[in-house]
Amino acid sequence: MTGSGSGSGGTVRLRPPNHTLDRRVVGWWRTQCLLLTTGPVAVLGVLGAFLAPARLWLLPAAGALAVLGTAASVFLPLWWFRVHRWEVTDDAVYVRTGFFWQEWRIAPMSRIQTVDTVRGPLEQTFGLATVIVTTASSKGAVRIEGLDHALAAELAERLTVITGATPGDAT
CATH class of the missing domain: 1.10.287 (Helix Hairpins)
Structure with missing residues (x-):
């Protein structure tokens, strides 16, 4: 990924994702x-x-x-709340969690197989949802928890459009 995240085919680099979760996640x-x-x-x-x-x-x-x-x-x-971050660009989905043991996950768009939105009863009570991005990784799916439910639906739709237009076989 390039510095702008514009999908120009540059190298993907590890950087802090820009977005915090919805405050209701607390x-x-x-x-x-x-x-x-x-x-x-x-x-x-x-x-x-x-x-x-x-x-x-x-x-x-x-x-x-x-x-x-x-x-x-x-x-x-x-x-x-202070350490969880996420971001979606045209190139990848970025998630960072943890403080002492930080976990940075990057799912390139070409590797995404499915995008799911989940809202359990407690999440529904708080107006939140989780977006689950499944790839062929042995590490498992990338989860973005604590999003406003409308934002989660928009994000799932955006990811579906971007991955549909991204070349690759998602394996």
Whole structure:
């Protein structure tokens, strides 16, 4: 890719993608973290309430897990929001995630096989969607989570048009 990303056939280079996710993704991630924490805390709490011999360690464990889960739900989504980036050019789909262990994914348009848009119940509640770009890579699909659902639909349509016009066999 050239510096402009105009599809002029230059070399594709690793660079930070330009776009952040929709701000509502923070609430979606927080809700997911809280839901993942609630189950184990409830199980430990119920077991602690009914198993007198284990009460001394089950209830404090439930409390500690609740505090850690709540803290993680508050802080981790903000951090994730700061480090997740994405971009689509005429040449490729770029996604960058992670802070300590950064993962940069580039899917050249000529390698894209399918483009899917997914909206789970929780994503629908927050008005978000995920675009999944499948390639022949053994690493798996490139996912752009936390997009406004209308933007995700437009992006999927744009990717379909670009990949249809891009030469190559997507293998």
